[in-house]
Amino acid sequence: MRYIDTKEIERSVYGAAMRAGVNLTRSCRQALGAAYENEDEGAAKFALGELLKNSEIAKEKGMPVCQDTGMAVVMLEIGSDVCLVGKPIYEAVNDAVRAAYADGFFRKSVCDPITRKNTADNTPAAIHVEIVPGDKVAVTFMPKGFGSENMSALYMLKPAQGTDGIIDAIVETVKKAGSRPCPPVYVGVGIGGTFDGCAYLAKKALTRDIGTHSDRDDIAEIERQALKRINELHIGCQGFGGKITALGVSCEWAPTHIAGLPVAVNIQCHCVRCVKEVI
Amino acid sequence: MTELTLPLTKEKVKELHAGDSVMLSGTILTARDCAHKRLAEYIKKGERLPFELKDAIIYYAGPCPAKPGAASGSCGPTTSARMDGYAPELLDLGLGGMIGKGEMSGEVAEALKRNTAVYFAAIGGAGALYGNAIKESRCIAFDDLLSEAVYRLEVENFPAVVAMDCHGGNIYAGKRKNV
Numbered sequence: 001m002r003y004i005d006t007k008e009i010e011r012s013v014y015g016a017a018m019r020a021g022v023n024l025t026r027s028c029r030q031a032l033g034a035a036y037e038n039e040d041e042g043a044a045k046f047a048l049g050e051l052l053k054n055s056e057i058a059k060e061k062g063m064p065v066c067q068d069t070g071m072a073v074v075m076l077e078i079g080s081d082v083c084l085v086g087k088p089i090y091e092a093v094n095d096a097v098r099a100a101y102a103d104g105f106f107r108k109s110v111c112d113p114i115t116r117k118n119t120a121d122n123t124p125a126a127i128h129v130e131i132v133p134g135d136k137v138a139v140t141f142m143p144k145g146f147g148s149e150n151m152s153a154l155y156m157l158k159p160a161q162g163t164d165g166i167i168d169a170i171v172e173t174v175k176k177a178g179s180r181p182c183p184p185v186y187v188g189v190g191i192g193g194t195f196d197g198c199a200y201l202a203k204k205a206l207t208r209d210i211g212t213h214s215d216r217d218d219i220a221e222i223e224r225q226a227l228k229r230i231n232e233l234h235i236g237c238q239g240f241g242g243k244i245t246a247l248g249v250s251c252e253w254a255p256t257h258i259a260g261l262p263v264a265v266n267i268q269c270h271c272v273r274c275v276k277e278v279i
Numbered sequence: 280m281t282e283l284t285l286p287l288t289k290e291k292v293k294e295l296h297a298g299d300s301v302m303l304s305g306t307i308l309t310a311r312d313c314a315h316k317r318l319a320e321y322i323k324k325g326e327r328l329p330f331e332l333k334d335a336i337i338y339y340a341g342p343c344p345a346k347p348g349a350a351s352g353s354c355g356p357t358t359s360a361r362m363d364g365y366a367p368e369l370l371d372l373g374l375g376g377m378i379g380k381g382e383m384s385g386e387v388a389e390a391l392k393r394n395t396a397v398y399f400a401a402i403g404g405a406g407a408l409y410g411n412a413i414k415e416s417r418c419i420a421f422d423d424l425l426s427e428a429v430y431r432l433e434v435e436n437f438p439a440v441v442a443m444d445c446h447g448g449n450i451y452a453g454k455r456k457n458v
Contacts, residue, residue: 053408054405054408058353066407067410067426068357107352109341150358240450269403
C-alpha cells in the first residue's frame with residue numbers, strides 16, 4: 001500500500017490547470033500547422049494563420065489561448081494499491097481549480113443551471129475517478145469550452161445500423177454543428193457501454209493525442225473513414241469553407257447490451273488543451 | 280486586407296462584402312448571453328439603455344480577467360447564434376453591427392439589409408491574439424455579470440472577416456457540400 005497525501009494531487013491539478021489554460025497540446029499545434037500548409041488561399045487559410053499566431057502570443061505572454069477556459073474536466077486514475085490521506089479528494093481537486101483559475105487570470109465560467117448565477121471561482125470541476133491496478137495516480141486535466149460542448153450529441157443506434165450507422169452519426173453531428181464549434185474540430189467518439197458510460201468514453205477519447213489510432217483495426221478504420229467524410233463537408237476553418245474541417249477523430253469503445261449501440265460524439269474546438277501527469 | 284476605423288459610416292458598410300478580410304480599429308462594446316437578456320428587459324419596459332446603441336458595434340465576447348498592467352485578458356468571440364433572437368431588434372434600434380463567430384439566422388440577415396449594418400466573424404479561439412489587440416477596456420454596464428458584463432474596448436488591428444453583409448452576402452452559405 002502506498003500512502004499519498006491529497007495535497008500532492010492538489011499540487012498536480014493546480015500545475016496542470018495553469019499549463020493547460022495557456023498551451024495547446026503539441027499534437028494540436030502540429031495539426032494546425034499542417035492544416036495551414038494544406039489549406040487553399042482564402043478566409044480559412046487567413047484564419048488558420050491567425051490561430052497559429054494566437055498560440056504563440058498565448059505562450060509568450062502567459063495568456064489563456066482561448067478566453068473560454070472551460071469547465072475543468074479532471075480525470076483521475078487511482079491505483080488500487082494507493083491509500084489517499086489528507087483532505088477529501090474532491091475537495092483537493094476543487095481547491096486546485098479555484099486557485100489556478102484565480103492565479104492564471106482564467107475566466108470563471110461555471111454557473112447554476114437554472115438561476116445562471118456564476119459560482120465565481122470555476123468550481124465545481126467535472127471529476128471522473130477510475131480505480132486501476134497499481135500504486136500510482138494519473139491526473140488528466142482538460143479545460144472544456146462550451147461552444148463545442150454544445151454541439152455534441154448522443155445516439156442510441158440500432159445494432160443493425162453497425163459501422164455505417166456509427167460513421168453517419170459522427171459525420172451528421174459535425175455537419176449540423178457547422179461553424180458553431182470553432183472548426184477545425186477534434187472529434188471524440190464513444191462506442192458502446194451504457195447511455196452515461198458512452199458519453200464518458202467520448203470525453204476520454206479527446207484526451208488522446210490527435211493523429212493516434214485505436215489498437216483495434218476495425219475501430220481505427222472508423223476513425224479514418226469518419227475523418228475523411230468530415231473533411232469532405234468543406235465546412236473549413238471557422239466555417240469559412242475549405243479542406244480542413246476536423247483535425248482528427250478518436251474513438252473509445254466498451255462492450256454494450258445485445259439490444260443497443262450507443263454512440264456519443266463529443267466535439268472539441270481547435271483549442272485542444274490537455275495536460276497529463278502521473279504521481 | 281482592408282483596414283477599417285470604427286464607427287463605420289453607412290457608405291463604408293455598403294463597400295463591405297462577405298469573405299473580405301479586415302483589420303478593425305476603434306471602439307467596440309462586449310455583450311453576450313446575460314447582457315442581451317437584460318437589454319431585452321430594458322427595451323420591454325421602455326427604459327433607456329445604459330449605453331448608446333446608435334452605430335455601436337457589439338462584440339459577442341466575455342473576456343478573461345486582465346493581468347495587472349494589461350488592458351485585457353484573452354478575449355475571443357463566442358457563438359453568435361445564441362444572440363439570434365436579440366440582434367434584429369437591436370439593429371432596428373440603431374446598432375451598427377456585430378462581431379462574433381459562426382452563422383446567424385435569416386432574420387438577422389434581413390435586419391442587416393434593412394439597417395445597412397454588417398456582421399463580422401472574428402476568429403473563434405484566438406483569445407490571446409484578440410486580448411492583445413485590446414488597448415483599453417472599461418466596464419460600462421452590468422458589472423455584476425463578471426465576464427458577461429458590458430465592456431467598452433478600444434481595439435487596434437483586430438482581425439476579422441465580413442461574414443454577413445448588407446447586400447445579403449453570407450460567407451457561410453453555399454460553401455458546403457452535401458455528403
